[in-house]
Amino acid sequence: MATGLHDSSFTNPVVRWIDQRMPVFTMMQKEYGTFPTPRNFNYFWNFGALAMINLMIMIATGIFLAMNYTAHTSMAFDSVERIMRDVNYGWLIRYVHMNGASMFFIVVLVHVWRGMFYGSYKKPRELLWILGVVIFLLMMATAFMGYVLPWGQMSFWGATVITNLFSAIPLVGNSIVTLLWGGFSVDNPTLNRFFSLHYLLPFVITGVVFLHVAALHITGSNNPLGIEPKGPQDTLPFHPYYTIKDSVGIVVYLIVFAFLVFFTPNYLGHPDNYIPANPLSTPAHIVPEWYFLPFYAVLRAVPNKLGGVLMMFGAIAVLFVLPWLDRSPVRSMRFRPIAKWAFLLWTVNFFVLMWAGGKPAEGLYVVISRLSTAYYFAYFLVILPLLGKIERPLPLPESISRAVLRGGGPLPGGAAAKPMEKA
């Protein structure tokens, strides 16, 4: 072999020629072919692949929508309706994009939930987790700006309210808001820059997704037992076992997605966004898109402007430090009798926040929002650190194959009996 060429194991001459010079095939084979993956994944482990697919769907539909969208206050609304009426299959592409945003959040929320339940954020996967939270933040920014583009009433007033959050910053707040707007209200310059950024951010997300996956392939995946694979008997090659298992999940996901798109395309939207933006009249009840509701509830639970904004951002910021708040050495909640219930309660509480965020900020709803907000933070800041000290976890299984195969699996060979530690 010539010096400088990669030592390729592929025999197809074309593949081999490329692979020797740029070992993408070797890389794909290593990362998605033979990649040793714990053999005991449940279907929750589909949601990472689903999120990846969803991102690709959003980018594809978005590019084609942008070919027909006009980012101008006087034309944006009509250009979107023109896509719905006159552009060939425009309604399909727009409804996929619109509902794709909701599907993306459903998928990612389940993915995050899985990470929290099975302790996927714990050492050595802290950075993997942090990159995930960065993706989540970028998604929220992208979704928010995308919702502004049709220039309906909710677009306009959502943009106004959310950008005004920054006015809570002492001293420079108002200057920052003027900067964000490019004027003295949400107007054409705002719409234009939101369109520009809405087109840019998905590619930034793609970049961070690559880092997320790169980090994952260093540490390897967590699994429902939360114990590291101890040897070959605990793992399976990613292909074909998990490519096919992910495919099953993808088809189920597509069925749910298709149902939304074809039969209830506007169910998750708000009728007011089919009224063109009117800067002189705010709709009676403005609510953000459903995926912002829990955080919106946190914002409104605090009677102080700066406090509310800080708490809302804090609700996400706390996820960044989660790996250091949860000190328990046991990852999977299956073996944490108390934390499991505290977390399931946190999950229910998340839905309560979501529900409260969609209600008017008055009376009992405010009380419920405050209690829910309190528990949301208490789980992270009090319960988890405390349980790390006082909780007695259940005994962990000796190895994945033991647990899976009820002792029928091959014994760990020789020295491989101690847990894998990775950088």
Place this chain on the structure above:
Amino acid sequence: MRLLNQTKAGFLKGAALAAALLLGLAAPAAQAAEGGVAIPDARFQHDRMLGTFDRAALQRGFQVYKEVCAACHAAHLLSYRNLREIGLSEAEVTAIAAAYQIPDGPNDNGEMFERPGRPSDRFRRPFANDAAARAANNGALPPDFSVIVKARPGGGNYIHALLTGYEDPPPAGVTVMEGMHYNKYFPGHQIAMAPPLNSDGQVQYGDGTRATVDQMARDVTTFLAWASEPELETRRAMGIRIILFLIVMGGLTYAVKRKIWADVH
């Protein structure tokens, strides 16, 4: 097969979570329907999951829109050519379009002029702009009807309820402001629009249908539902095919998965 049980349980949990998420979303939708009386379900055939538009009702509804609503309410996203989709012939559409004078220009002398409409023209607006519309309507702006059914909580049921929800005199104890009208279903119950459909036989239907107020309201609502979602029938037809395809695809994928995993369990 503990693994299988585990995965099944996991999958069920996932499905339950997804369902709960979706249900949680009902919150904004349900809340939007607030603002007074519950809207009765008018049971439009196109509101059913796989329903299609009633072609005859669409054409009658267009007649109601044209003869009654269009005096004040624009539908500027619709073109005359779109009327082919509600079952009118090319000649009928051309004749309807030609009956309108459409502003065009400027001509070679730099002047705007009016010419007979063509099928490619958008529906003529009753007022030149919003200010003119307000001036002619006591300061109230008649909303555009292009997407009105998508733009109102309750959709077509709400439009139908509103059109048939006027009460004169208003219920005891309710004072209606000067120039306003009592409507059971309008948020706040006071609406500037006088009852637009006010007497049986207001419109002469060509197909012999009796033009009761309720019939006209149903017809025009059907027309407006089509105007809001002209893709609805195509969408549902395509949806059925795609979901059936995906179900078969899912069965096949699952079978392959079972085969591949057979030697692991």
Place this chain on the structure above:
Amino acid sequence: MAETLAPSTAPELGQTQGGGEHGPDQGTKRDFLKLVAGSFAAVGVGAIVWPFIHSMNPAKDVLALASTDVPLGHIAEGQAVTVMWRGKPVFVRHRTGAEITEAKAVPLAELRDPQPDGARVQREPWLVVLGVCTHLGCVPLGQKPTDARGDFGGWFCPCHGSHYDTSGRIRRGPAPSNLVVPDYAFTSDTQIRVG
């Protein structure tokens, strides 16, 4: 390192993708299933690509775009007007007697894209052609009296030097065919509708 975790059931590394050749007893059944599932997936992906591609074709409003009315009354003999139709210029020329004679006199054998003048004109003296050079889409000169009209008295495309005659036919230069005659009709003696 990951290699120490080499999976127990991994297919031999040398063999590329396609894995899953385990259990020879069930090999054929699985392969058939895989084939069917794979074909289904391919059909599905293929079907979903079409809406995206088709969305780039002209939209319904573009296809329905209005026709253009051109009044002819004010165009003097020897003059021409340019009107916009479907975003492109349409040349309407009131030809002189000499130009008509010249156009009719050309033997078809001399033409690159043989077409008699009579097939390009509905009613004398009006010549209506798309003002788009058939080479690469520039707008030829020749509408204004001061324009160069090329060697054949019709139009001359400045981009790459195509010469058109008084019937709009290509006579010299790189363009392969005659200027296109659009669909039009006389709505009265003094007005045509293009499109």
